Amino acid sequence: MNFFKSLMWVVFRKEVKENLRDHRAVLSSLVMGAMVGPLVFAAMINFMIKQQNEWAEQELVIPVVGQERAPNLVDWLQRQGAKVEEAPADPEMAVQSRDLDLVLVIPDNYAEQWQQGQPAALELIVDRSRREANTTIARVQGLVLSWGQQVGSLRLRARGVNPLLTSPILVNARDVSTPESRGSSILAMWPYFLMLSVFVGGMYLAIDATAGERERQSMEPLLLNPIGASQVVNGKMLATACFGVLALVLTLLMFKVGVRFLPTEALGIRLNMGLDVLAHVLLIMLPVAALAAGLQTLVAAFSKGFREAQTYLSFLVFIPAVPSVWMAVAPIKPELWMMFVPLLNQSVQIHLISRGETIAMSWQLIAWVLTAIVAMVISQLARVCYQRPAIISH
Amino acid sequence: MIEVQQLYKRFGTVEAVKGVSFTARDGEVTGVLGPNGAGKTTSLRMITGLIKPDQGQVTVDGLDPVKQPIEVRRQLGVLPDARGLYRRLTARENLEYFGALQGLDAATIRRHADELIEQLGMETIAERHTEGFSNGQRVKVAIGRALIHHPQNVLLDEPTNGLDVMSIRALRRFIADLAAQGRAVILSTHVMQEVAALCQRIVIIGHGEVVADGSPDELIHMTQADSLEDAFVALAGGEGLAA
Secondary structure: OOHHHOHHHHHHHHHHHHHHHOHHHHHHHHHHHHHHHHHHHHHHHHHHHHHHHHHHHOOOEEEEEOHHHOHHHHHHHHHOOOEEEEOOOOHHHHHHOOOOOOEEEOOOOHHHHHHOOOOOOOEEEOOOOOHHHHHHHHHHHHHHHHHHHHHHHHHHHHOOOOHHHHOOOOOOOOOOOOHHHHHHHHHHHHHHHHHHHHHHHHHHHHHHHHHHHHHOOOHHHHHOOOOOHHHHHHHHHHHHHHHHHHHHHHHHHHHHHHHOOOOHHHHOOOOOOOHHHHHHHHHHHHHHHHHHHHHHHHHHHHOOOHHHHHHHHHHHOOOOHHHHHHHHHOOOOOOHHHHHOOOHHHHHHHHHHHOOOOOOHHHHHHHHHHHHHHHHHHHHHHHHHHOOHHHHOO | OEEEEEEEEEEOOEEEEEEEEEEEOOOOEEEEEOOOOOOHHHHHHHHHOOOOOOEEEEEEOOEOOOOOHHHHHHHEEEEOOOOOOOOOOEHHHHHHHHHHHOOOOHHHHHHHHHHHHHHOOOOOOOOOEOOOOOHHHHHHHHHHHHOOOOOOEEEEEOOOOOOOHHHHHHHHHHHHHHHHOOOEEEEEOOOHHHHHHHOOEEEEEEOOEEEEEEOHHHHHHHHOOOOHHHHHHHHHHOHHHHO
16 A cells, blocks of 8 residues: 555645644744753853863962961962962851852961971861862862972971882872763763653644644544544654654754854863764664654543643653653663663663764664554554544543 | 434433434435434434444445444545634645545545535635634535535534524525435434425434424424424423423
């Protein structure tokens, strides 16, 4: 049978035509689905990078309590480029209320301990819950410690001891990460944005073609044609899936363009968005489009009206977020069993691709076939659901 | 020709239809009358195959809607109570969509659509999106798409509901023409003038049963009423038969 003469194709063509004429639908599915994700992503990363740079380059200001008790230290800090200031009367309060990132306290007995050759205690008032202050804290700690080490070395030398004796070992980490794998941490949410575009891309059409058709009371006349209910559903699901894929392709292209505006070289990372990579991701995601279309059509067929369907389907969009968020929050090592879980397997695979790693062909096959089977089962449920007499009630 | 024999349908504890039988012959308009909730719509849905009868049989030109729903729907043109259109398609596109679903080729669809647009007086609205159509315009499109395949049998559920006088008159002529062309037309309605003007045969359904079946004159004669309306009230709602 010629597919392009089938009734399913007739339904498909009409749904696509009608949906393309609805500018609100096109806007919400394609613009919302494809554009917003990458834009939010790019803005987020740019902001992150900028802030990191700012923190690193900012003049280091160190408020100190009791400067006069350790003039050597203060002098040394100033020579390292830091600006030493008098701390306010209530340093704890100032840190807590975010006026200051930290305060260095030189206690009363500092000079006494120093002179006796005991470890002289210094105090850093910090708020560990403030992530934005961490860079400053690390820099100050580093400066103070290195000064301590210098003084220590000088004391040993003064007593004729080689300071190297106190450093029996030296640890050097050899970083084997690649520019791609370093970039992948930035791309942790990438699988979610791709899933999101597939779900959002077809959502409006799925609602309109099923719940909308019932609400407008055109379902009964439609089903009075010499066409099996399953052909009607197939046409609608195919149209939904096509919009999902269209939104996904647009999203991928947006990422490809968007990456160019990121200062990736400065960060020592590489985000590989070559056409071959994008085509691979698209192939991996194809069964997800079928799965999403089936799921959305099924849920919409159960809803009594447009608004009800809209509510349910908006929740549905968060399902693919689960594996992505899980992977972003608690990084996991990819394992074979994950390939048996639809949506999780795509997230894992896309994560691996973004790290520039290869995925075993067997893994890819399992993931693809299994997701396709689940999609087929769900679309069969949707077909069964359409054959209930209740589908024409309104 | 549509033959309905001893149909029964129960929804939960409600017996919606209990033993309805009637025949709609070719070349005749058969009026199916009954108060709201009498079982009219359920009976008509069993003819189209959308609902399966618990008992009894329907044949449409000899075909059984339960066993051959697809074939039956090729012989049937139905204007159901639900007559929603596709708002973002033009009137012509609405017709063409149903023509394609009936499996007609593009040339036939175009020819039939042109004819129906002319017959139903839709020339000025044919190329407009149906969003914002008046009630009358919507009914015309809904009838047009139901008849795009030139069905031998036509089911019209309250076609003149909510129309103005001009549209009603035009529509009545159109319905009379359908029968004159040799089609079997079933007209479900509340409006007595319509029945008097159009129907050669009347079936009155009350409480899920056929309470009368005959020509308008026979019904008036049977009840010794002055008008068809009185006859209907006597038959469908009257104390003697409603119990």
